[in-house]
Amino acid sequence: MTDKFAIETKDLTKNYGRVTVVDHLNFHVKENEVFGLLGPNGAGKTTTILMLLGLTEPASGTVRVYDFDSTREPLKIKRIVGYLPEEVGFYDNLTARENLRFIADLNNINVAETERRIDEVLEMVGLSEERDMETGKFSRGMRQRLGIADVLIKQPRLVILDEPTSGLDPAGINQLLDIISGLPKIGTSVLLSSHQLYQVQRVCHSVGILSRGKMVIEGDIDELGREAMAGGRYIIEVEIAEPKAELIDIIKKIKGVEKVEAEGTILKISTDSDLRSKISKAVVDNDALLVQMKVHEFTLDDIYMKYFKEG
Amino acid sequence: MLAIVRKELADYFNSIRFLVLFLLVLVASGFGLYAVHQGIRASLEASKAVTESGFVFLALFTSSFQNVPSLTFSLGLIIPIVGIALGFDAINSERTGGTLSRLLSQPVYRDSVINGKFLAGLITMSLMVGTTLLLVAGYGLRMIGIPPSAEEIIRLFLYAFVTVIYGAFWMGLAMLFSVVFRRAAGSLLIPIAFFLVLYFFWVMLGMGQALAEAVAPVTGGTDIATQIQQAGLQQTIQRISPSYLFQEAYIVLLIPVWKGLGAISYSDLPYMIQNPLSLRQCLLAIWPNLVGIVSLSAICFGISYIIFMKQEVRAQ
Numbered sequence A: 001m002t003d004k005f006a007i008e009t010k011d012l013t014k015n016y017g018r019v020t021v022v023d024h025l026n027f028h029v030k031e032n033e034v035f036g037l038l039g040p041n042g043a044g045k046t047t048t049i050l051m052l053l054g055l056t057e058p059a060s061g062t063v064r065v066y067d068f069d070s071t072r073e074p075l076k077i078k079r080i081v082g083y084l085p086e087e088v089g090f091y092d093n094l095t096a097r098e099n100l101r102f103i104a105d106l107n108n109i110n111v112a113e114t115e116r117r118i119d120e121v122l123e124m125v126g127l128s129e130e131r132d133m134e135t136g137k138f139s140r141g142m143r144q145r146l147g148i149a150d151v152l153i154k155q156p157r158l159v160i161l162d163e164p165t166s167g168l169d170p171a172g173i174n175q176l177l178d179i180i181s182g183l184p185k186i187g188t189s190v191l192l193s194s195h196q197l198y199q200v201q202r203v204c205h206s207v208g209i210l211s212r213g214k215m216v217i218e219g220d221i222d223e224l225g226r227e228a229m230a231g232g233r234y235i236i237e238v239e240i241a242e243p244k245a246e247l248i249d250i251i252k253k254i255k256g257v258e259k260v261e262a263e264g265t266i267l268k269i270s271t272d273s274d275l276r277s278k279i280s281k282a283v284v285d286n287d288a289l290l291v292q293m294k295v296h297e298f299t300l301d302d303i304y305m306k307y308f309k310e311g
Numbered sequence B: 001m002l003a004i005v006r007k008e009l010a011d012y013f014n015s016i017r018f019l020v021l022f023l024l025v026l027v028a029s030g031f032g033l034y035a036v037h038q039g040i041r042a043s044l045e046a047s048k049a050v051t052e053s054g055f056v057f058l059a060l061f062t063s064s065f066q067n068v069p070s071l072t073f074s075l076g077l078i079i080p081i082v083g084i085a086l087g088f089d090a091i092n093s094e095r096t097g098g099t100l101s102r103l104l105s106q107p108v109y110r111d112s113v114i115n116g117k118f119l120a121g122l123i124t125m126s127l128m129v130g131t132t133l134l135l136v137a138g139y140g141l142r143m144i145g146i147p148p149s150a151e152e153i154i155r156l157f158l159y160a161f162v163t164v165i166y167g168a169f170w171m172g173l174a175m176l177f178s179v180v181f182r183r184a185a186g187s188l189l190i191p192i193a194f195f196l197v198l199y200f201f202w203v204m205l206g207m208g209q210a211l212a213e214a215v216a217p218v219t220g221g222t223d224i225a226t227q228i229q230q231a232g233l234q235q236t237i238q239r240i241s242p243s244y245l246f247q248e249a250y251i252v253l254l255i256p257v258w259k260g261l262g263a264i265s266y267s268d269l270p271y272m273i274q275n276p277l278s279l280r281q282c283l284l285a286i287w288p289n290l291v292g293i294v295s296l297s298a299i300c301f302g303i304s305y306i307i308f309m310k311q312e313v314r315a316q
Helices: A045-052 A074-080 A096-106 A111-124 A140-152 A170-186 A197-203 A221-230 A245-253 A276-285 A300-310 B002-014 B016-047 B049-053 B071-087 B092-097 B100-104 B110-144 B150-180 B184-204 B207-215 B224-238 B242-254 B279-310
Strands: A005-016 A019-025 A028-030 A034-038 A060-065 A081-084 A158-162 A189-194 A206-211 A214-220 A234-240 A257-263 A266-271 A290-295
Touching: A005 A045, A005 A189, A019 A045, A019 A214, A028 A189, A034 A045, A034 A170, A034 A197, A045 A060, A045 A158, A045 A189, A074 A081, A081 A140, A096 A111, A096 A140, A096 B002, A111 A140, A140 A158, A140 A170, A170 A189, A170 A197, A189 A197, A197 A300, A206 A221, A206 A300, A214 A221, A214 A300, A234 A276, A245 A257, A245 A266, A245 A276, A276 A290, B002 B016, B002 B110, B016 B071, B016 B110, B071 B110, B071 B150, B071 B184, B071 B242, B092 B100, B092 B150, B092 B184, B100 B110, B110 B150, B110 B279, B150 B184, B150 B242, B150 B279, B184 B207, B184 B242, B207 B224, B242 B279
Parallel strands: A034 A189, A034 A206, A081 A158, A158 A189
Antiparallel strands: A005 A019, A005 A028, A005 A060, A206 A214, A234 A266, A234 A290, A257 A266
């Protein structure tokens, strides 16, 4: 990962009639990372993506993709960005190979190179066997994988995937996520829009949560959890066989501990850093029996629910 | 844009739709040939072409026999249908198939999608019209044994050009509705309704003429100048329909002795010489018609272009 930005937006706004779909949106995606754009249906994810590609004009604000302005130079962006729409369609009367050939033709890739790349991308998404099958006979999962191949044929620097996993079975989802998580290794950044939290958590380096056209939170998944849920603190859960009252006082005196709550045999300790070693020493010194101890990890679910309860 | 033209052409040539249309065109040329076989002698004698004008070869395309229509008539009926069939689902099939957003996210200008489709349609129609004319010309040559003169060849080329442009108008109209309507059913039915009104009712069933006569009656009592003016107005009203414009244009091109455009008073009639109009004069006579048909196609194309450029690409 580098610090160069693949996508940068500034006060991006879009209205449909009187409804503001995207409202002063600011976010950026670093090069060679997988960025998850999250949000419930109707949050403005697809509209944002269309503006990134220059397919819809923003009412105000700017988008820059690899330093190209989306509204002024959409063609330059389309040359280096691959886009997989939510409901991807192919020409059903053509085979997988013919569909890809057409896209390669539109991208001015020469004939020999086209054939080489078609074999390469079909191999990558596991459709080599079906290359000469008409896409009308493809299953949903196969179409989605062909969609990825279709996006990769132009060897893009950034791919934008709009709900790529919707409508797939678990095996199909896993297959697709594996392909996606491999993309940064070949030098491709990814913007993934989804409302499937678990999947985003699995493959994304950082996420942004969109609600009613506004970015409510943005950052690395681990950091986000702590900042959002515990105000930047660690929460350490300690289970002790027979907790005594004085133990709580002792733990409270450890430097960095802010709060201790006891719930039966479990102590929930808020700290400003990872103090597990010091806490375990205190417990053992106090002759208490330590059953288990862990740092509470926040899942995207926690974060998501928190924001949408508030929203 | 070339990539899109290539793909569309490949699509057309592989589709069943194209096969059906081509069979239709073949049937038309077969009919035309039959009509020629039976009726060319009579029609040549009627037009005095053999003895006076010398345009024998052109009669291959314009002769009819009793109820069997001439080739020009069948082609004038079929080419709008071909145009509509090629254009009615140009854009909305891409939209419903989910391929439009994929196509537009490629490095192509948005207008090249619509331009490419239009151009591919034009090529397809040119091939159809060209094939038909060549077929009839070839068989006709064997049948009558008289080769075409240079002027006749030029006239045939012009006729083919006008026919393709006329087809392009209908294709442009159908494409306009394929941009406006999300469903192919709507974008098919409305151009067909237009076709029924503008061709079938207006030209064939004489609705245009009836309307023109009602609006601008030529009454016997008035002076000659007013009568000619009224007759001119009648013609203008009839020319609202592009089918009428097309009909006038091809008649002047292929039947050079025709003196039908514009009103002539009875008192002038005896002074008219029964000789064919020269090619130059023919072109002058139909120039407004040509401009009319071309600009109508351009208007249809222009409107669909503007709407398409402003439309949301979102697939829904």
